[in-house]
Amino acid sequence: MEQTAPFxxxxxxxxxxxxxxxxxxxxxxxxxxxxILIIALIFFFLLREGLPAFFKVPLHTLLGSRWYPIENLFxxxxxxxxxxxxxxxxxxxxxxxxxxxxxxxGEIAPRWQREILKPLIExxxxxxxxxxxxxxxxxxxxxxxxxxAPTGLTAFxxxxxxxxxxxxxxxxxxxxxxxxxxxxxxxxxxAIGATQWQTIWRVVVPAARSGIVIAIMLGIxxxxxxxxxxxxxxxxxxxxxxxxxxMFFQPVRTMTATIAAEMxxxxxxxxxYNTLFAIGILLFVITFGIxxxxxxxxxxxxxxxxxxxx
Amino acid sequence: xxRQKTNKLMIAFxxxxxxxxxxxxxxxxxxxxxxxxxxxxxxxxxxxxxxxxRQGGIMPALLGTVYLTFATAIVSFPLAIAAAIYLAExxxxxxxxxxxRLAIVxxxxxxxxxxxxxxxGAxxxxxxxxxxxxxxxxxxxILTLPVVISTAEEAILAVPQEFRTVSLSLGATPWxxxxxxxxxxxxxxxxxxxxxxxxxxxxxxxxxxxxVAAVYLPELPKSIFDQSMxxxxxxxxxxxxxxxxxxxxQYGTALVLLLLVLSLTLVATIIRTNIRRHRQW
Numbered sequence: 001m002e003q004t005a006p007f008x009x010x011x012x013x014x015x016x017x018x019x020x021x022x023x024x025x026x027x028x029x030x031x032x033x034x035x036i037l038i039i040a041l042i043f044f045f046l047l048r049e050g051l052p053a054f055f056k057v058p059l060h061t062l063l064g065s066r067w068y069p070i071e072n073l074f075x076x077x078x079x080x081x082x083x084x085x086x087x088x089x090x091x092x093x094x095x096x097x098x099x100x101x102x103x104x105x106g107e108i109a110p111r112w113q114r115e116i117l118k119p120l121i122e123x124x125x126x127x128x129x130x131x132x133x134x135x136x137x138x139x140x141x142x143x144x145x146x147x148x149a150p151t152g153l154t155a156f157x158x159x160x161x162x163x164x165x166x167x168x169x170x171x172x173x174x175x176x177x178x179x180x181x182x183x184x185x186x187x188x189x190x191a192i193g194a195t196q197w198q199t200i201w202r203v204v205v206p207a208a209r210s211g212i213v214i215a216i217m218l219g220i221x222x223x224x225x226x227x228x229x230x231x232x233x234x235x236x237x238x239x240x241x242x243x244x245x246x247m248f249f250q251p252v253r254t255m256t257a258t259i260a261a262e263m264x265x266x267x268x269x270x271x272x273y274n275t276l277f278a279i280g281i282l283l284f285v286i287t288f289g290i291x292x293x294x295x296x297x298x299x300x301x302x303x304x305x306x307x308x309x310x
Numbered sequence: 311x312x313r314q315k316t317n318k319l320m321i322a323f324x325x326x327x328x329x330x331x332x333x334x335x336x337x338x339x340x341x342x343x344x345x346x347x348x349x350x351x352x353x354x355x356x357x358x359x360x361x362x363x364r365q366g367g368i369m370p371a372l373l374g375t376v377y378l379t380f381a382t383a384i385v386s387f388p389l390a391i392a393a394a395i396y397l398a399e400x401x402x403x404x405x406x407x408x409x410x411r412l413a414i415v416x417x418x419x420x421x422x423x424x425x426x427x428x429x430x431g432a433x434x435x436x437x438x439x440x441x442x443x444x445x446x447x448x449x450x451x452i453l454t455l456p457v458v459i460s461t462a463e464e465a466i467l468a469v470p471q472e473f474r475t476v477s478l479s480l481g482a483t484p485w486x487x488x489x490x491x492x493x494x495x496x497x498x499x500x501x502x503x504x505x506x507x508x509x510x511x512x513x514x515x516x517x518x519x520x521x522v523a524a525v526y527l528p529e530l531p532k533s534i535f536d537q538s539m540x541x542x543x544x545x546x547x548x549x550x551x552x553x554x555x556x557x558x559x560q561y562g563t564a565l566v567l568l569l570l571v572l573s574l575t576l577v578a579t580i581i582r583t584n585i586r587r588h589r590q591w
Binding site: 018021024025027028029031032033034035036038039041042045046048049096097098100101103104105108109117119120121122123124126127128129130131132133134135137138139164167171195196197198201218221222224225226227228232256259260263264268276277280283284287288290291292294295298 | 313314316317320321324325327328330331332334335336338339341342388389392393395396397400401406409410411412413414415416417418419420421422423424425426427428430431432435436452455459483484485486509512513514515516519520542545546549550557560564567568571572574575579
């Protein structure tokens with residue numbers, strides 16, 4: 001399977017090509033390049049609707065800690081803090097679980113177990129976020145309330161749901177990274193008397209380090225952008241919880257949930273409308289940054305990883 | 311503690327974690343069936359809701375999602391396949407190609423709610439489609455592009471180089487080679503990508519919030535320029551916005567959505583397993 005990309009179309013033609021062929025090739029090229037255009041258009045339309053917010057709303061209000069659109073207070077800080085809390089919680093739960101599961105699937109599990117585990121993880125990736133949100137709302141939130149929290153709809157509830165939603169991403173990319181570690185590394189370690197655990201922990205995981213970092217980054221990107229599940233289970237209170245461990249157990253409101261909950265009720269072109277788009281710009285920039293960085297890291301080891309996919 | 315003991319302990323620990331991760335997935339599926347199955351019957355699937363959504367079935371929402379998914383396929387399919395052919399067969403390894411790849415990675419990472427904002431700004435307002443199936447399908451079509459492109463590209467790249475060499479050596483042009491040799495071989499893989507994309511589109515809520523979805527419509531949409539109900543949004547509405555909603559109906563709706571999406575994923579997985587098994591090279 002290890003083969004260089006075919007590139008047959010880029011061979012210089014021996015004879016002048018038929019114009020129909022030329023047309024098709026141009027169309028295909030346009031389709032490929034259109035992906036760049038699309039992402040530019042997405043950013044353009046976000047800017048078009050969202051930039052006015054930065055002129056209409058004074059900067060100190062935007063940076064303020066109060067989000068009360070009715071009183072024209074559009075402080076983004078509580079929403080940022082909300083997104084941050086939920087995402088940090090999700091990452092703290094999902095990264096160790098995901099990495100260890102990937103290690104199990106890649107290094108320890110016999111083939112038949114892998115063939116059960118893999119579809120299950122893919123199934124998890126396939127469950128719509130609204131369904132997980134619904135389960136969080138009717139099952140998980142009451143459980144957390146019973147456990148002693150003042151309300152079941154907290155940042156922590158959101159983190160658990162988000163952790164499960166980002167697990168498939170983290171697992172499959174970490175697994176690819178582990179898979180890309182040459183077999184000789186393992187053989188070498190085992191041959192000089194290392195145990196399986198020592199081989200995994202001291203040799204394989206460090207060798208797969210960069211891929212694991214990518215997995216974590218994409219998991220974070222996934223968690224920050226998730227909307228519906230978070231909207232349903234985090235309680236949607238736009239306040240900044242007091243610092244401390246307890247802040248994970250209070251209702252918060254994320255950037256994504258704010259857009260989803262409020263866009264339906266605002267007048268097009270109003271300050272509130274513009275500000276919701278401005279939050280969209282912020283989300284776009286954050287995820288673009290994370291993904292570009294991850295994409296760049298993948299590029300440095302891309303050729304090796306390719307053969308392990310599909 | 312000896313190395314061997316540590317080894318055994320850590321392997322057991324890793325195994326336990328893997329089990330802890332997977333068990334809830336199985337539990338969720340069983341739980342959904344257990345609670346939702348009682349609400350499912352023919353009437354539930356074929357009648358419209360009434361009495362403030364509290365009674366009746368989910369037919370308009372289910373049909374709306376089916377329409378929307380088909381419309382999404384029509385939007386994203388040609389563009390995604392063409393882009394995949396470009397990346398696999400035509401693109402040289404240069405700056406432009408890297409930019410295309412970066413764009414695809416980023417398209418995959420954009421939050422779904424941001425797609426919703428884009429759809430609202432671009433299709434609903436700027437292009438004047440209003441809240442409509444076409445606006446939602448365009449939004450979802452773009453959202454599914456990265457999944458379909460990357461799966462289709464993998465499928466095309468997996469076709470052995472010899473197929474191309476032989477075809478070209480017999481005098482076929484590059485496009486003839488792609489059209490008659492490469493694409494037919496890559497077709498099952500490409501179809502897998504499309505189905506995965508559609509599964510994603512069918513289950514998404516955030517992108518359709520402001521582009522298609524209606525809380526309740528007395529009639530089915532008549533054209534692609536009409537609003538429509540949609541299953542994921544319907545689930546959101548009945549579980550959070552309607553007081554006194556019977557829980558069984560909520561579970562039933564969630565189960566139908568889950569089945570719809572998972573069956574698409576399952577079909578994709580089966581096709582993919584079959585390709586691997588029957589591959590001639």
